[in-house]
Amino acid sequence: MQIIDLQPDMEEAIAQTATLLIEGFRQHWKTAWTDLDSALTEVRESFGEDRISRIAVDQSGKVLGWIGGIEQYDGKVWELHPLVVDAAHQGQGIGRSLVTDLAERARERGGLTLWVGTDDEDDMTTLAGVNLYPNVLDHIARIQNLKGHPYEFYQKCGFVIMGVVPDANGLGKPDILMAKSLVRGGSRSRS
Template sequence: MQIVDLTRDAKGKMEEVARLLLEGFTESWNEWDECLEEAEESLQEERISRIAVNDEGRVVGWISGVSNYGGNVWELHPLVVHKDYQGQGVGKALVYDFESRVKEKGGITVYLGTDDESGGTTLFGQELYPDVLGNLKQIQNISNHPFGFYKKLGYEVVGVLPDANGFGKPDIFMAKRVK
């Protein structure tokens, strides 16, 4: 496997990335044009867009992110790995590669949001108000939610936006200092 930049001149790779989004994020992206647009937007300045390519040259993973706070902080969004390659270190390699690129650009922190729209954590379906932070302290991974993956890579839960995706469907914020 090799990790390289996603570029405009690699039209076939852009389409493979769009297909990954369509298949990997069925709750977020469900239209082809929307997925292709997301891939194209990742090529703007102050963005990082990297793909994992297998030995046959097929895209098996994609990570992207955007600079915020004057370059000090970078949002990782999105990370997607083809279902046949999950659990094989592709996501981990993409995250570490992304962090390395952020450091090269002078970034200090990487953050991300990881929605719970399907019951992956103990926050799902819960009334988090009035003690949002107290409830957040009790978070547990109950169904292989991505926040567990990021915790293994050193990310910490730094906040939550209750009801971001409808009642009981929060967005969980995580961050890690990379410098």
């Protein structure tokens, strides 16, 4: 496997990436990319100057995973958006490698922080389906993963929960906000 830039002229890889995006988000994020047009639009938007777009490919050029980064705060902060790995290749370190690669690319561009929003639209954590107000921080401190929510994957990649947007996706459907430093010690990937 190697990680390379996804380029605007790589039509076959773009098509594979869009299909991967639809399939990867179908199960838990039903409102994400539901058709090829919306997925292709998302992939093509990743080619902007303020973006990073990287794919993991096997020796034959098949796309195994995709990660995107969006510059914010004049390049000091980068949003990880999105990350998807082919279901048949999950659990093999591809996602972690893509996150590590994106962090390095963002750091090279002057990034200090990398953040990601991890929606909980399907009651996958104890933050979903409840009123988080007025003690939002108490709920975050007691979070539990009920159904394989990706926040634990991001924790293994060095991210910490920095907050939550209650009801971001409807009543009881929060967005869990996570971040990691790209330059300070203590937030490197853990094994």
